[in-house]
Amino acid sequence: MDIKKAEFLMSNTRFEFLPNDNIPEYAFIGRSNVGKSSLINMLTNVKGLAKTSVKPGKTQLINHFLINNEWYLVDLPGYGYARTSKTSRERWQKMIVDYMLKREQLVNVFVLVDSRIPPQNIDVEFINFLGQNGVPLSIVFTKIDKQKQREVAATVNQYHHFLAEIWEELPEMFMTSSVTRYGRDVLLDRIAEINKTLVNRT
Ligand code: GDP
Numbered sequence: 001m002d003i004k005k006a007e008f009l010m011s012n013t014r015f016e017f018l019p020n021d022n023i024p025e026y027a028f029i030g031r032s033n034v035g036k037s038s039l040i041n042m043l044t045n046v047k048g049l050a051k052t053s054v055k056p057g058k059t060q061l062i063n064h065f066l067i068n069n070e071w072y073l074v075d076l077p078g079y080g081y082a083r084t085s086k087t088s089r090e091r092w093q094k095m096i097v098d099y100m101l102k103r104e105q106l107v108n109v110f111v112l113v114d115s116r117i118p119p120q121n122i123d124v125e126f127i128n129f130l131g132q133n134g135v136p137l138s139i140v141f142t143k144i145d146k147q148k149q150r151e152v153a154a155t156v157n158q159y160h161h162f163l164a165e166i167w168e169e170l171p172e173m174f175m176t177s178s179v180t181r182y183g184r185d186v187l188l189d190r191i192a193e194i195n196k197t198l199v200n201r202t
Pocket of ligand 1: 030033037051176
């Protein structure tokens with residue numbers, strides 16, 4: 001997929017205020033520092049479209065970017081800040097649970113995980129929460145340029161191992177690097193492919 005246009009539409013703090021249209025949404029989420037903003041900027045070819053690392057304590061926002069006038073890339077607030085307050089964690093949880101379970105336009109969630117880090121409870125729990133609620137998801141391994149191929153493969157294998165405990169069929173997985181731009185075409189082509197099935201359905 002060529003990205004002809006990528007524009008920021010709006011930021012929201014509340015599920016109730018999200019855009020009220022029928023444009024399909026692809027959400028991106030992961031632990032803070034996983035490389036989410038870098039990946040969004042790499043995918044869209046717009047430097048600074050997604051702002052890097054919002055510091056804990058700042059408002060947690062759902063950001064909508066309209067791509068090619070055709071689909072929304074939704075940048076969700078990250079999880080796992082070490083220093084967030086309980087209130088802020090609860091607010092995040094309500095917002096994300098609402099979004100994941102009620103957002104009809106949501107087509108797929110891309111859960112970002114750092115390819116250098118073995119599966120963490122918080123990631124596996126989040127992936128399992130989506131799976132158990134029937135929310136379609138893919139796993140995106142980030143920063144693969146930072147280590148050798150076999151080391152990336154080892155992390156991926158660990159995910160296979162953890163997820164196989166409760167998943168019959170494992171989610172789709174993507175390898176990416178925002179530095180080398182590896183994985184960009186494959187991921188965007190996958191979105192294009194899904195979009196096509198949505199158009200054909202109506
Ligand atoms: P976010 O908090 O998930 O939005 O993460 P950022 O996009 O701000 O990235 C966190 C840090 O990881 C920054 O220092 C980035 O430069 C670095 N980073 C992000 N993606 C990559 C990548 O693909 N390769 C490398 N080498 N560094 C990356």
